[in-house]
Amino acid sequence: MVKEINQLxxxxxxxxxxxxxxDACRYDYFKKLYKDFFKEGKLEKVxxxxxxxxxxxxxAFSGCFNDIVYLSANPRINSKVEVKGFKANKHFHKVIDIWNHGWNQKLGTVHPKTVNESLKRAILAWNNSKKFIAHYIQPHEPYIEVEKTGDKSVGVASLLPRKFRMSIGRTIRDYLSPNIYNLVSNTFGLDYSSSLRLKDAKExxxxxxxxCYVKNLKIALAELTKLLNxxxxxxxxTADHGExxxxxxxxxxxxxxxxxxxREVPWFESFN
Known part of the structure; x- marks a missing residue:
């Protein structure tokens, strides 16, 4: 019997x-694709x-890690507020909010290329004196190479030009909490992102x-290849969880x- 490996x-x-x-990278999908991107390395299932x-x-990070700089494209790990009992600033030397300054409004997410660029700047800033965690959004939705089709706006919003509704969506996103924004945008068709979401893809x-999931994962792996090279x-x-x-x-x-x-996610060690 093969021993299960605990990621912790x-x-x-x-x-x-x-x-x-x-983010949300399953082990089985990573295993199918990684050899197309990485020449050498060891893959384990954890x-x-x-x-x-x-x-x-x-x-995963219940202690204090003063030797780690955490770069996060996921707002659930951020320097500003506590999310579900986790206040990242208490656990790392520094948290860099890529989700805040690197958000692509058209895509409705952070492109992995933006995470790479932020990581390179951080490495130079700390002169390799720290360890670095870079948290990418992909393969998590939205699916950035699959554009939405159709128009699901309802009521009064359906009478307004889509370009105008998208402009409203960009504006209210800066002032509403994510939960309220999602409710308003879904109800009135104000979503400005061109990328497909999970709820639409599963339909x-x-x-x-x-x-869609595979395309998102391939986009991320292609950017990671550049970093490894x-x-x-x-x-x-690795990944925080699957999907x-x-x-x-x-x-x-x-x-x-x-x-x-x-729960089963990859742990791939690169041999550079």
Missing amino acids: EKLTKQEWDYLLVL NSPASETSEWAKK KGTDFLKT ESSEKIVI YLGECNKYGHPPGEESPHV
């Missing part, structure tokens, strides 16, 4: 210089302690959804899930 044990040892976290980001962060069927440091690629893609008629990564689909 790997994280605690900190046997890496740069830890690259792919078990994440959680099925969503906030829960993962609390369990087209699981095969289509999986294709430019560095001689020890780099590890349901229609298995058992489930989607996304609800908190408290135990299924391998949301």
